[in-house]
Every structure is written in C-alpha cells, then in structure tokens.
Amino acid sequence: MGEAIAVTDSGTLQTPKNPVIPFVPGDGIGPDIWVAAKKVFDSAVAKAGGGRAIDWLEIQAGEKALKETGDTLPEASLEAIRKYHVAIKGPLTTPVGKGIRSVNVALRRTLDLYACVRPVRYFPPVPSPVKHPEQVDMIVFRENTEDVYCGIEWPKDSAEAREVIALVEKLSGRKIREDSGIGIKPISKFGSQRLVRMAIEYALAHGKDSVTLVHKGNIMKFTEGGFRQWGYELAKEAFGDVTITEAELWEKHNGKLPAGKKLVIKDRIADAMFQQVLLSPSEYSVLALPNLNGDYMSDALAAQVGGLGMAPGANIGHGVAVFEATHGSSPKDAGQNKVNPSAVILSGAMMFEYIGWNDVATMIRQAVAKAVQTRHVTFDLAAQMENAVQVSCTDFGDSIVANLA
Numbered sequence: 001m002g003e004a005i006a007v008t009d010s011g012t013l014q015t016p017k018n019p020v021i022p023f024v025p026g027d028g029i030g031p032d033i034w035v036a037a038k039k040v041f042d043s044a045v046a047k048a049g050g051g052r053a054i055d056w057l058e059i060q061a062g063e064k065a066l067k068e069t070g071d072t073l074p075e076a077s078l079e080a081i082r083k084y085h086v087a088i089k090g091p092l093t094t095p096v097g098k099g100i101r102s103v104n105v106a107l108r109r110t111l112d113l114y115a116c117v118r119p120v121r122y123f124p125p126v127p128s129p130v131k132h133p134e135q136v137d138m139i140v141f142r143e144n145t146e147d148v149y150c151g152i153e154w155p156k157d158s159a160e161a162r163e164v165i166a167l168v169e170k171l172s173g174r175k176i177r178e179d180s181g182i183g184i185k186p187i188s189k190f191g192s193q194r195l196v197r198m199a200i201e202y203a204l205a206h207g208k209d210s211v212t213l214v215h216k217g218n219i220m221k222f223t224e225g226g227f228r229q230w231g232y233e234l235a236k237e238a239f240g241d242v243t244i245t246e247a248e249l250w251e252k253h254n255g256k257l258p259a260g261k262k263l264v265i266k267d268r269i270a271d272a273m274f275q276q277v278l279l280s281p282s283e284y285s286v287l288a289l290p291n292l293n294g295d296y297m298s299d300a301l302a303a304q305v306g307g308l309g310m311a312p313g314a315n316i317g318h319g320v321a322v323f324e325a326t327h328g329s330s331p332k333d334a335g336q337n338k339v340n341p342s343a344v345i346l347s348g349a350m351m352f353e354y355i356g357w358n359d360v361a362t363m364i365r366q367a368v369a370k371a372v373q374t375r376h377v378t379f380d381l382a383a384q385m386e387n388a389v390q391v392s393c394t395d396f397g398d399s400i401v402a403n404l405a
C-alpha cells in the first residue's frame with residue numbers, strides 16, 4: 001500500500017518510500033507509450049534501491065473518460081491529483097466539437113498549474129537542423145495562466161466586443177476598427193513574480209549560472225515590460241544576496257561574478273532572443289517567459305535539438321505538478337507500437353527529480369542517452385539518422401531498461 005506525498009505550507013515535498021502517483025496513459029499513442037514508460041520507471045526505481053517503489057493509481061481523463069463518464073476531466077481525477085500532489089499523463093486528444101473543453105487547458109486552470117516547465121537538451125546523435133545542438137542546455141519556465149492565452153476574448157460584432165471597443169476608445173482616444181475581434185492580455189505582478197521565483201529557485205538548486213527574462217517590453221510596456229521589471233524586482237528583493245543583474249556585473253565587476261553571487265539575472269527582447277538561442281545558445285540556461293513568448297520559444301528550442309519525440313515537460317503549481325510529454329496523441333500512429341516513448345520517459349525523470357529522487361532521474365536520463373547512441377531507435381529518429389535500425393516503441397523502452405545503471 002502506498003502513501004500520499006506530503007507538502008508543507010511552504011511547498012516543500014515530503015516523499016515516502018512508496019508514494020502513490022496517479023497516471024493517465026492518455027489517448028491515441030498514449031497507451032503504447034505508457035507500457036514502455038512504466039517499465040522504465042519501475043525498473044529504475046528498483047535498481048536505485050532503498051526499498052522504494054511507486055504505487056501507480058490510474059485516473060481518467062480525455063477520450064476514455066468522456067466515453068465512460070461523459071466528462072473529459074472527471075472531478076474524481078482532479079481530486080486524486082490534489083490529494084497525491086504529483087501526477088503523470090500521456091497525451092490527450094482534444095475532441096473536436098463545440099462545448100468540449102481542452103483537458104490540458106482545464107487541468108492547468110483548475111489546479112492553477114502556473115508554470116509550464118520544459119527542459120531542452122540534446123541527445124546525440126539525434127538528427128538536428130542546427131550545426132551545434134549540443135550547445136543547447138536550457139530549461140524554459142513559461143507562465144501558464146495569463147497573457148493573451150488566458151481565454152478572455154470576444155468575437156467580432158459581439159455586443160461584448162463592441163462594448164470593449166467603445167470603452168477602449170474612450171480611455172485611450174484611439175480608434176479600433178469596428179469589425180475587430182477582441183482579446184485581453186493581462187499580465188500581473190503576482191503571476192510574473194511567482195513564475196520568476198520558481199525559475200530562480202530552480203537555477204539556484206541546480207547550480208545554473210543565469211536566469212534570462214524574455215519579454216517584448218519595448219512595445220508592450222505595462223504587460224511584457226511589467227514582467228521584466230517585476231522579475232528584476234523579485235530577484236533583488238528575495239534573492240539579492242546571491243543574484244546580480246547582468247548590467248551591474250559588467251558595470252562594476254568587468255563581467256566576473258563577485259564573491260558570494262551565484263546567479264546572473266538578465267533580460268532579452270523576445271525577437272532578439274530567437275536569434276540568440278540559434279547563434280549563442282551556450283550563453284543561456286534558465287529562461288522565464290510570459291505565456292505566448294514561452295509557447296513559441298519552447299517549440300523552437302525543442303526543434304533545435306531534434307523535435308517533439310524527445311521533449312519532456314511539466315505543468316507545476318504550488319505543491320502540485322502534472323508531468324507530460326509535449327507532443328500530442330498522434331491518432332494516426334495509435335496502437336501500432338511504433339512511436340518514440342522518450343518524451344514521456346524524460347518527463348518521468350523530471351517527476352523523479354521533483355519528488356527528490358534525483359538518483360532515479362539521473363539514471364533514466366543517462367539510460368535514454370545510451371539507448372539513443374545505439375542507433376536502434378524508433379521511426380521518427382531512424383528516418384533521419386545514419387546507420388539507424390528502426391525498432392518498436394516497446395523495444396526502445398526495453399533498450400532504455402537494459403541501459404539503466
């Protein structure tokens with residue numbers, strides 16, 4: 001019998017030896033991947049020792065849940081995630097149709113999973129479109145709940161759009177075309193600072209040397225510019241003893257980190273940053289971004305190191321986290337035992353790190369790296385890799401298990 005992970009008021013996790021972890025295999029390719037991934041997780045935990053084991057608890061979400069309960073995200077599943085604090089899920093299909101909500105968006109909103117966290121690193125010899133993918137080792141903290149993504153929108157010609165247009169014209173003296181759709185872009189100090197705090201805490205805990213605030217504050221001064229300003233303010237007020245701004249580093253210390261300081265806080269304008277990650281990726285490690293910039297940047301960086309099949313992720317809130325691959329349910333590949341399970345497996349590694357089982361996380365990452373190096377890989381990688389042999393999803397999972405050490 002497993003036990004629930006406990007969370008203190010400050011958000012620190014206390015993980016028992018046998019934590020209950022809810023999981024959703026997912027739709028489409030999800031069940032194929034889950035079989036391979038679970039075997040890797042259980043084998044790694046057993047190999048790491050210490051009498052630890054996961055007590056997996058299946059919960060429902062997505063297409064299967066809709067069929068069986070009439071709801072894509074039953075309350076019982078949300079309750080289980082709240083109770084056990086940490087969950088892992090496969091991809092979920094968003095059924096096409098009016099009134100059906102996206103489960104992923106609903107999960108983030110209901111549980112206030114305010115940070116979408118995506119580490120991006122290269123696993124040689126995965127095919128990549130750039131010359132030096134090995135220079136990419138970044139982790140993206142994307143704000144998940146605000147910005148133009150928060151879903152406050154009205155269609156053109158609606159009464160609400162007309163009312164907002166009239167109000168904005170009155171307040172700003174600027175004309176908005178009357179056939180405009182309207183979307184609202186709120187970015188708050190609270191939302192920005194809790195996200196930047198998570199990024200800074202991560203950087204400090206993992207010995208990273210910088211956190212870069214990526215924004216479009218030169219144009220959107222009070223939203224994106226606010227994100228930048230509040231980020232710097234938080235770094236100074238809450239972490240001033242160990243952080244230094246890039247400006248101060250160069251003005252006063254000739255670019256050399258002074259004694260006692262551990263972390264450089266810098267900022268980049270989003271468009272320039274897209275060039276920077278291509279031209280000078282090694283200068284960046286932890287990135288903090290508002291929602292829309294973060295969405296684009298996560299996918300662009302994933303492409304730089306070889307695409308979706310290897311891209312893990314997590315949505316994290318205060319004392320609750322849901323780990324997931326960043327790819328979708330790819331219905332055309334479902335049930336064929338052919339897709340790459342690495343993204344969910346690497347999301348599991350993030351999960352083990354999150355619950356404090358760093359030894360398990362490291363073991364899994366190293367095993368994935370070794371399995372890829374054998375060039376016996378799933379179709380997505382084999383198609384572009386020289387001298388590759390294509391293997392099934394389960395065989396690739398088994399290869400990762402065989403490489404656990």
Ligand code: NAD
Nearest residue numbers: 090091092093094104309326327328329330339340341380
């Ligand atoms: P997708 O990610 O499912 O597929 C895009 C492409 O990537 C396909 O060509 C597919 O073959 C390939 N691919 C995806 N995962 C792969 C893997 N593990 N190994 C090898 N190749 C892989 O995106 P889509 O087709 O746009 O979306 C399908 C469904 O998934 C939609 O209903 C969408 O809403 C949903 N979706 C869910 C999530 C999530 O649950 N987090 C994320 C994105 C999309």
